[in-house]
Amino acid sequence: KAGVTQTPRYLIKTRGQQVTLSCSPISGHRSVSWYQQTPGQGLQFLFEYFSETQRNKGNFPGRFSGRQFSNSRSEMNVSTLELGDSALYLCASSLGAGGPQEQFFGPGTRLTVL
Amino acid sequence: GENVEQHPSTLSVQEGDSAVIKCTYSDSASNYFPWYKQELGKGPQLIIDIRSNVGEKKDQRIAVTLNKTAKHFSLHITETQPEDSAVYFCAASLRDYKLSFGAGTTVTVRA
Numbered sequence: 697k698a699g700v701t702q703t704p705r706y707l708i709k710t711r712g713q714q715v716t717l718s719c720s721p722i723s724g725h726r727s728v729s730w731y732q733q734t735p736g737q738g739l740q741f742l743f744e745y746f747s748e749t750q751r752n753k754g755n756f757p758g759r760f761s762g763r764q765f766s767n768s769r770s771e772m773n774v775s776t777l778e779l780g781d782s783a784l785y786l787c788a789s790s791l792g793a794g795g796p797q798e799q800f801f802g803p804g805t806r807l808t809v810l
Numbered sequence: 811g812e813n814v815e816q817h818p819s820t821l822s823v824q825e826g827d828s829a830v831i832k833c834t835y836s837d838s839a840s841n842y843f844p845w846y847k848q849e850l851g852k853g854p855q856l857i858i859d860i861r862s863n864v865g866e867k868k869d870q871r872i873a874v875t876l877n878k879t880a881k882h883f884s885l886h887i888t889e890t891q892p893e894d895s896a897v898y899f900c901a902a903s904l905r906d907y908k909l910s911f912g913a914g915t916t917v918t919v920r921a
């Protein structure tokens with residue numbers, strides 16, 4: 697099976713702009729979670745989608761949003777970018793039912809905000 | 811929410827020796843504990859996991875132990891090899907599918 701894919705792999709934006717990142721989960725997986733990874737804060741949970749619905753949300757401002765499509769692909773959007781949004785954004789997919797289970801991560805999108 | 815602490819932050823071992831990383835968690839309702847390995851430029855890779863109804867799990871050179879009473883779990887790597895050099899993360903999950911991660915341990919295996 698193909699793994700989790702994320703596009704683009706690298707992005708450079710300026711403050712105030714917005715950005716959309718994409719994640720394609722492993723075939724058959726219905727849950728997609730998003731994480732932000734920074735040297736200072738480590739890996740932090742953004743949100744999780746299951747069957748096109750946001751099921752869980754972390755403690756990030758409303759500038760961070762996401763959605764999931766009927767084919768389980770997911771996008772996350774960050775509006776009004778700030779310098780502190782520079783990070784590696786990771787998505788992870790899992791089957792999504794039956795309780796916590798293995799989450800498989802993609803390679804991430806490296807976002808740099810100038 | 812869940813809070814996971816991980817120690818040590820860095821670990822240097824001689825090739826062939828064992829490496830041990832320890833984590834504690836705060837919420838006694840957590841029931842799933844995965845460990846991830848992250849190499850430079852890559853996403854975290856699941857290497858082993860354990861559920862709260864199991865005390866120990868082993869997969870070749872890697873083992874994880876869980877002490878629910880003390881709320882801590884540990885990763886043991888035996889006969890370390892240079893390819894084991896990476897950053898290792900522990901995590902804990904409640905029933906809500908959200909993973910709370912430790913801060914990570916940078917493991918260096920000296921040849």
